[in-house]
Amino acid sequence: MRKRFLAPFVLSAFFFAACGGGQKSGEQASSSNATAGQEGGAVDTSMVSPGANAPVAKGKTLIDDQDCKTCHKEDTKLVGPGYKEIAQKYENNDKNVETLADKVIKGGSGNWGEVAMLPHPSLQKEDAKEMVKYILSLK
Numbered sequence: 684m685r686k687r688f689l690a691p692f693v694l695s696a697f698f699f700a701a702c703g704g705g706q707k708s709g710e711q712a713s714s715s716n717a718t719a720g721q722e723g724g725a726v727d728t729s730m731v732s733p734g735a736n737a738p739v740a741k742g743k744t745l746i747d748d749q750d751c752k753t754c755h756k757e758d759t760k761l762v763g764p765g766y767k768e769i770a771q772k773y774e775n776n777d778k779n780v781e782t783l784a785d786k787v788i789k790g791g792s793g794n795w796g797e798v799a800m801l802p803h804p805s806l807q808k809e810d811a812k813e814m815v816k817y818i819l820s821l822k
């Protein structure tokens with residue numbers, strides 16, 4: 684009677700321990716993976732100085748979410764000028780960020796040729812500025 688009562692108890696205690704141990708190492712493995720992933724993701728932001736990196740990274744994300752890439756590439760001219768060309772043409776200052784952000788929102792042509800950029804009226808001005816800051820940082 685006593686033996687039959689104890690056996691399952693001992694057994695389940697053993698399983699508990701085994702399970703708990705397994706879970707713990709599993710957690711450790713996955714959390715170290717997550718850290719590695721974060722480090723990987725942080726690579727491009729760590730290439731810029733800490734002061735500049737946050738807004739610039741935000742601008743890049745915003746651009747990636749928009750249709751910009753159908754007309755713009757970083758290095759080469761597509762329908763519109765390459766981002767690096769734009770960065771070379773304009774100094775990275777508040778006035779240019781302001782003007783170019785307006786241009787992104789309103790669209791237009793004339794600075795690079797006859798082809799017009801489509802307007803992006805749904806963009807927030809602040810977001811457009813973040814995008815332009817990112818573009819002008821690509822020198």
Ligand code: HEC
Binds near residue numbers: 755796
């Ligand atoms: C339909 C194609 C098209 C799309 C989409 C597009 N652009 Fe353009 N973009 C152009 C063209 C064409 C020009 C050159 C306009 C000119 O000559 O003034 C240009 C110019 C620019 C300029 C420089 C403006 C100037 O006056 O020198 C910036 C900055 C820019 N685009 C950013 C963006 C961003 C950010 C997006 C996404 C929100 C975007 N573009 C989407 C075609 C496009």
